[in-house]
Amino acid sequence: MSGLLAESRERLQRAGIEQPGLEARLLVKHQLENTDAELIAFGERPVTPCQAEAVRMLIAARVAGQPIAYLLGQREFWSLSLRVDADCLIPRPETELLVERALGHLPPGPARALDLGTGSGAIALALKSERPQLQAWASDVDAGALAMAAANARRLELAVYWFRGRWLEAVASRPIFDLIVSNPPYIAADDPHLSAGDVRFEPRRALVAAEGGLADLRTIAGESLSRLRPGGWLLLEHGADQGSAVRALLREAGCREVSSHADLAGLERVTEGCVAA
Numbered sequence: 246m247s248g249l250l251a252e253s254r255e256r257l258q259r260a261g262i263e264q265p266g267l268e269a270r271l272l273v274k275h276q277l278e279n280t281d282a283e284l285i286a287f288g289e290r291p292v293t294p295c296q297a298e299a300v301r302m303l304i305a306a307r308v309a310g311q312p313i314a315y316l317l318g319q320r321e322f323w324s325l326s327l328r329v330d331a332d333c334l335i336p337r338p339e340t341e342l343l344v345e346r347a348l349g350h351l352p353p354g355p356a357r358a359l360d361l362g363t364g365s366g367a368i369a370l371a372l373k374s375e376r377p378q379l380q381a382w383a384s385d386v387d388a389g390a391l392a393m394a395a396a397n398a399r400r401l402e403l404a405v406y407w408f409r410g411r412w413l414e415a416v417a418s419r420p421i422f423d424l425i426v427s428n429p430p431y432i433a434a435d436d437p438h439l440s441a442g443d444v445r446f447e448p449r450r451a452l453v454a455a456e457g458g459l460a461d462l463r464t465i466a467g468e469s470l471s472r473l474r475p476g477g478w479l480l481l482e483h484g485a486d487q488g489s490a491v492r493a494l495l496r497e498a499g500c501r502e503v504s505s506h507a508d509l510a511g512l513e514r515v516t517e518g519c520v521a522a
Contacts, residue, residue, distance in 0.1 A: 323371035332389030366394030383465035384415035428482040488513035
């Protein structure tokens with residue numbers, strides 16, 4: 246086992262993977278269904294040819310650029326272990342800023358929040374995990390993503406109402422919300438980042454929007470205020486260079502107290518506004 250681990254680490258290092266040792270351990274452990282303790286304690290235990298081949302195929306997929314989150318089938322977000330696959334975006338640390346801001350705007354006690362374009366369910370589940378009294382709703386247009394989100398909720402034993410549909414259309418006949426949050430597609434179709442890194446393998450429909458990346462942000466801003474109670478908040482994640490444009494969209498829609506907030510890298514990632522009380 247230790248020899249296979251060393252081989253895997255070397256292949257990942259040659260491929261330019263930033264943390265070859267960590268990723269090799271994660272992938273070998275995942276494929277062999279071992280724990281870290283077992284890798285250490287039984288490092289000299291031989292593996293079968295079939296096991297070795299399975300690990301090498303997994304390493305080859307990583308060398309080819311496949312996201313490690315998809316290969317492992319999971320990603321941690323807000324201290325929650327979420328299952329992910331190619332039907333949904335991989336939850337990213339910068340989206341935790343969206344959760345932080347949303348939690349700060351939820352009223353005390355029972356409240357109702359809606360997560361639009363939920364993907365793996367990361368945002369809705371993070372909010373629910375912090376606020377057990379919250380009535381959490383979430384929608385997505387993609388059936389595969391919605392099934393993954395619902396499976397995550399069952400495994401984490403967190404109750405969320407799931408709806409399939411495009412943006413506010415999914416909950417057209419539903420009640421008014423205290424808060425609406427979304428991490429929608431916001432990348433322009435010609436953005437060079439689409440040909441690099443993990444995004445090459447993520448669902449394009451969850452990444453790309455028309456109007457230079459602003460189309461879905463505009464739709465959500467325009468539709469949300471009528472579904473928010475007076476004093477309710479709309480929070481949107483967006484690209485690092487879109488803060489000014491999204492602030493304008495929220496003001497045009499009628500939001501008050503519009504502001505943008507930076508992530509740990511100092512990049513504007515979340516813009517928010519509220520309905521007049």
